[in-house]
Amino acid sequence: MLTLYDFMGSGNGYKVRLLLAQLCLPYRLIERDILKGETRTPEFLQKNPNGRIPTLQLEDGTYLAESGAILWYLAEGTAFAPADRRARAETLQWMFFEQYSHEPYIAVVRYWRHFLTKLSPLQELDLPERLKKGYDALEVMERHLETRPFFVGKRYGLADIALYAYTHVAHEGEFDLARYPHINAWLARVAEQPGYVTIDHKPT
Ligand SMILES: N[C@@H](CCC(=O)N[C@@H](CS)C(=O)NCC(=O)O)C(=O)O
The missing domain is CATH 3.40.30.10 (Glutaredoxin)
Incomplete structure (x- = not known):
């Protein structure tokens, strides 16, 4: 197992x-x-x-x-990973985007504000830039989702899972998601997927 x-x-x-x-x-x-x-x-x-x-x-x-x-x-080999060459590369494109332009800002700010009792002086200094870059990433996502239901093609897949994880809890880092209607509609679509579980889910 x-x-x-x-x-x-x-x-x-x-x-x-x-x-x-x-x-x-x-x-x-x-x-x-x-x-x-x-x-x-x-x-x-x-x-x-x-x-x-x-x-x-x-x-x-x-x-x-x-x-x-x-x-x-x-x-691999399931509907969550596309078989088409272009769609596989696009999935990777969004997963690399998540790791380089999204997670270091949105996840790190959430970690600091939600899990730490006090920010260090260095973290305080770094915070405004991290917030700005987090909002930059959200803007990119909002523009992409203006015309699409999911990140790659018309189907829910790995790119959505990778980006959903920290976007749906971005408010815990005090990011204001109210200004992103397309992101919010996508978050709701992801939460409607078969087998969806919340972040606190543990196997039984
Ligand atoms: N790029 C890695 C990041 C993993 C990561 O940063 N994990 C954090 C928790 S979200 C961790 O284990 N931190 C503990 C530590 O660094 O000691 C991934 O996508 O899995």
């Missing part, structure tokens, strides 16, 4: 838990508290030398890290 190492508040981990639920794949969840450094222990670093969740242990005992890589591994 698959084993997922995860922290329940994590959007990166939620991407994997959401897809696992939608694929109806059974798995074992092992929680690691990132606030207590539990992904930085020698034991965990043997599984993922980068010291981060999500980390998935496959049936053969090997480990796979990085939410995007795990999503592709699990979705």
Whole structure:
């Protein structure tokens, strides 16, 4: 059986838990508290030398890290990963966008404001720029969704899962999503997908 190492508040981990639920794949969840450094222990670093969740242990005992890589591994050959060359590349385009232009701002600001009791002076200094870049990413998404139901083609898939995870909790970083009608309509469409689970979902 698959084993997922995860922290329940994590959007990166939620991407994997959401897809696992939608694929109806059974798995074992092992929680690691990132606030207590539990992904930085020698034991965990043997599984993922980068010291981060999500980390998935496959049936053969090997480990796979990085939410995007795990999503592709699990979705290969299913309707969540397109078969068409152009659509596969577009899916990657949005997943790289999420990792470089979205997550470092929207997820990091949410982490600071939602999980930490106090920001460090450096974080306080960095906050306005992170907020600006987070809103830049939301603008790009809003424009793309003006004319489309989902990020790639007409179908819900990996790009939506990757971008949904931190966008739907962006308000926990005090991002104001009210000004993005197309993003809000897309968030609602994602939440209507078969097998959808919320960010606090654990396997039974
Ligand atoms: N690019 C990675 C990011 C993973 C990541 O940043 N994980 C965070 C939680 S969301 C973590 O494990 N932090 C604990 C630490 O760095 O010690 C992914 O997409 O999986």
